[in-house]
Structures are given as C-alpha cells and as structure tokens.
Amino acid sequence: RTTQEKLREHLFIDKKKSISKITIAGVGQVGTACAYSIMQQDICQELVSIGRRQDSLKGEMMDLQHGLRFVEETSIRASTDYAFSANSNLCIVTAGERQKEGQSRRDLLLRNFEIFKDIIPKLVKHSPNTVLLVVSNPVEVLTYVAWKISGLPADRVIGSGTNLDTARLHFFIGEKLNIPPNSVHGWIIGEHGDSSVPVWSGVNIDGVMLKDLNPQIGTGADRENWNEIHKKVIMSAYEVIKLKGYTSWAVGLSVANISKALLGNMATVQAVSTIAKGFYGIKEEVFLSLPCVLGPHGVKSVVSQQLDENEVNQIQGCARIMQELQQSLVF
C-alpha cells in the first residue's frame, strides 16, 4: 500500500452524496473576484474556472488553491476544456469585454454576443440541468441572449442585474444617514446601469418608509435632493473604472450572494434579471431586474411591488430600450 492508502481507512463511502458545483466562465477581473468571494463563503464543494488563457488561468487557480488552508473544504480547478465544467449546478458567465471609453452599449453587446454564441452551448452541453447566471455586460440583454441560445427554461436563466446597483444604493443612503447599509431596504430595478429605476416609493430604514418622512423623496421637488444618490449609483461604476481600471470586488460579492441564495435554497430575495414580460404592463419579451425569490432551480417567484405611476413609466421605458437593443441581434 502507498503512503496515501495507509493514511486513511475508507470505511464509509457515501454514494448518494450530492456535490454542489459552480463553474465560472471567463477568468478576468470579475471572474476572479467571483471565485474568491465564493471560495471564502463556503457556497459549493467544487469550483471550476473555464477560460482561454492557459497561463493566467493556472496562475489564478494556484493562488486560490494555496489559500484553501484558511477556508472550508472546496475543490478548486481550472481549465480551457469545458468538460471540466460537467454537471455544474450553477454556471456563472463573466467572459467578455468591458465597456471602453466612448464605446456604445450596442457595440459592446455585439462583441459579447459573439462570445456568448461560443460559450453558452458548451456550458449547457456539459451541464444540461444548470442554472445560468450572466454577469457580462450589457447584462439584461445578454441574459436574454443566454436564454435564447441555451434553450433552458426562463426560470433557470438569470442576470446579476441590479443586485449590485441596489447594494450601491444601500451604501450611499447609509452614508447619508450615518447608518450601516444593511439597515436600508429597497430596490433598484430595471436595467443594470444607466437607465436603472430606483423604487423610492418602497425605500425604508428598518421598516420606516422614507416617503412618509419626506413625501417628495426622489422627485424634482425634493429639497433634500435624494435623487442625487441615484445619480451617484449610476456614476459610481464609471468612477471606479476611471480610478482603478475596472470594478471587481463588489460585483464578486454580489455574485457570491446570489450564488448562496440559489444553491443554499435560502428563498432570499435579490434583484436579478428575469423575464419581465407581463409585469407592470411590459409587453416586450425582455429581461429586466426585479426582486426575485431564488432557489436551486433559479427564480421561484417575482415579488409584486406596488410601484407608483412614475416608476411604472420608467420600467416600461427600460423594456423599450432592451427591445431595441435586442433587435440588432441576429441569432
């Protein structure tokens, strides 16, 4: 017997043990931050990264593996071969270009659309029962793309959407009121980024509605100018990119949080992109971010929010923008 064989007696072999496995496709700044956050939080038993550049892929894998001593037991592997992703419960897609200065959303979409045509079929071939979580931008339209290409039911295709915008909203409100972000409740919905919709009618601090304290909140008539906070949320991504070149840590934590809700079957609510047709008078077949109850098979249900007229108009506007972008795609 070898030293390895002499070391442990394998008396109990649990054949029924189910493995929770996550694959991250695309190992750039965002993919690496997602892997790090997921590994830190004991979310899955197997974590696989799939990328194109052999050297950086191996380097990132080794760097994470060397930290395994300090976290819960997780298997960490990386490969350029999609067979390594087989039987994943969750595939997270972070591959693709990020927006360059002066680049339009449509241009970015067309480039990442080509990448998705390459990646999505390979992921689904090896993991036909997976949930797909799209992070690449423009995230709402690419979630629609992933749904169309994958042939998966809509509840199993999700975009990270405005989960990050919502976290930024909570941070800035917390900063303004000098309270921690987790005392702030409320959503940014619609599109991740420029045309996102802050639901001021529902924002509350530990159950106290801000609208009751300031009926003009979020409107042009508001003397305290709370809507500046929404502008800050939109601008913050551009500001971080200007300062450090990309955004990574917050989106990594946001994706880990969504992954935990999915695989942990926690039935928690997150603002993620889901098929929005039929909600709030939306007629277009588009994906938009709405607060969703998540479980191991994806979206379990969508929270029915009581939006005011202005908020409904805004989210319908988002749907039209998404539809227009989708029309430029040839499948």
Ligand code: 6V0
């Ligand atoms: P990056 O650091 O340039 O990494 C992109 C990675 O994708 C690189 O490693 C590429 O090699 C890889 N890639 C490209 N084509 C393929 C392919 N065909 N197969 C496999 N891998 C491929 O970019 P970064 O990580 O900063 O951003 C990735 C994407 O996430 C961009 O589209 C961003 O705009 C988007 N973000 C989305 C956010 C969200 O909240 N949804 C937040 C931040 C960034």
